[in-house]
Amino acid sequence: MAEHILAALVEHKPGVLYRVSNMFRRRNFNIESITVGVSEVKDLARMTITVRGDELTVEQVIKQLQKLVDVIKVSRLNPDRSVVRELALIKIHTSDSKAKGDVVNYANIFRGRIVDVSRDSMIVEITGSPDKIDAFVELMRSYGIKELARTGVVAMSRGLKSLKVEE
């Protein structure tokens, strides 16, 4: 089933994340990822939600989100016309110098950065589309991944189109 990216402006107050995630659980929708942070407006937070489902399901997800009093605006992002990014921190097992060299090389190819080195591990910080991060994580598996932390997706439409609250 296709993955869809939604962006929502919500009231920046306690309990909003609970209301949103609770709605997803109760309505039997599948969230792939959800991220929350501040937005350009002081009292609004921005959520980026990725969901799996067919057309009808996404339509319902959007309507059910809009129905929540604390949700001000929801829009569906066109993946081809949006910047979609995720950040990952990956701690990789690197006991010998060959492994260390490999990881540095791969990290360079993926435009990742080595942010920590210890005797037998390294942490790579990598930003990009979820696909790119998936690919990098796959490559690192053969060395042994000790820890993996991903932020979930944030996204924004390119150009003029933007998510704004009408007055």
Next chain:
Amino acid sequence: MKMSGSQAIVEALKREGVKTIFGIPGGAIMPVYDVLYDEKEIRHILMRHEQCAAHAADAYARVTGGPGVCMATSGPGATNLVTGIATAYMDSSPVIAITGQVPTSLIGKDAFQETDIIGITTPITKYNYQVRSVRDIPRIVKEAFYIATAGRPGPVLIDLPKDMQTGVDDIDFDVDVEIRGYRPNLDPHPLQVKRAVDLLVEAERPIILAGGGIHWSNAYGELLRLAELLMAPVVTTFMGKGVIPENHPLCLGCIGMHGRVEANKSIMMADVVLAVGVRFSDRSTGKVDEFCTEAKIIHIDIDPSEIRKNVSVHLPIVADAKRALNAIIDELTRRGLKREKSEWLKRVETLKKEYADTEPKGELTGANAVKVLRKVLPENAIVATEVGQNQMWASLHFKVLKPRTFISSGGLGTMGFGFPASLGAKAARPDVPVVDIAGDGSFLMTEQDLATSVTEDLPVIVMVLNNSSLGMVAQWQRLFFGRRYSHTDLKGIPDFARLAEAFGARGVRVHSLNELEQVLKEAVRADVTVVIDVPIPREENVLPFVPPGKSLREMII
């Protein structure tokens, strides 16, 4: 104005026009009750269970068309409200629930009678608030009433920590509410209205499916005018029962699992269905994949999320039902539509004659008792029901003649709803007779509020259709579980007449239809609650019946 949070909440409620509160006090709400002690303009009705307080407030809302208010303490008081709040949520009823809460300094510490009522009620309220500053009280109350009643109505809960009740601050009631996240769209899109009219004008077999939304939008007159203009038959959902007088020639009654035969048959033959204020619940549509597959469906609803939630529709109109119907009427009138009685209508009328209800005579049965009740009651009497066979007999055989006179838990199907609902209805309309059509099982779930009915002077009639069993469950066991009556035998306990007398109400057991009619006539005139124990056969089935998962075509008649 300097005042305490409890004074502020009571004042704010008065400013919203609240006349009645149903509730029970307790530790965490005592400061508010202390203010209510001297209150002259608000009548507080002391219930005997918080579930009943919520149901009574719900019924008060359904009968008046405005908000109903209930109040409880924290912890168990609040959790006892939950079934009532969920019931109101499922049937879109504007209940305002006010709960006490432990002081803010103790929240999260598992203090005595602390419960996370915000967490618990988030999925069953339209919105909920926990007051965190005394000064916010006027705004929160105003918003709560707005959210509860605007657009598609629904319950809103306000949780009041004890320090927010005792705290004193400068309170300003002159606040504007502006909720940017909730602005229901009221006016229909003109182009969609034109398209709807195109479909209706071309239809050969049009039908109107009217739901509970007509009640909340107060669109009774518009519905009737449109039906008469189109000369189209009207069927309703269970929640829509009574949106059109059920003795009107165009009304066919309810569709659904226990819908009327003529209604189910007709809607399945229609080529255009104009659905207004309905949500196509599974109990109404039967097997949804086979529901009106040949027809074009126009769906009017104020809640955009109802469009295409359960059935795919041809033409959605997101708007207030009254405004949408008016727009359609205007457009039809502009086009000068004049309909004669069509072949279709004649066919429907033949069906209606064929399956018309017979006069009640002979045995004392559930169906007959309900018919007798209709004969005895004046048109404006209010009827509430419990859940089970009693409810479905009421749906099938009690013809509702006036708006807002039939109250039942449709969405949640809450046993124990009917009796406290009848008390809430009586509080709202002391001038009309109020009857709870009950089953013995359901009545036993909330019968303790006979005490409320006697002490608060809320005389109602409870007609217990007593089959000594959890009848509806027993019916399913009879039909689908090879008569294995697992735990549905109630063994004829208690003696309802004596139970009523113990509470200071009147109790009578009747033995025949004639006797029932006599007793009902006296009960309507009585100024005390009367419980009528009506013994009916255990094995009586509610028919017709569309078995679960089957299409409306597959009725057992």
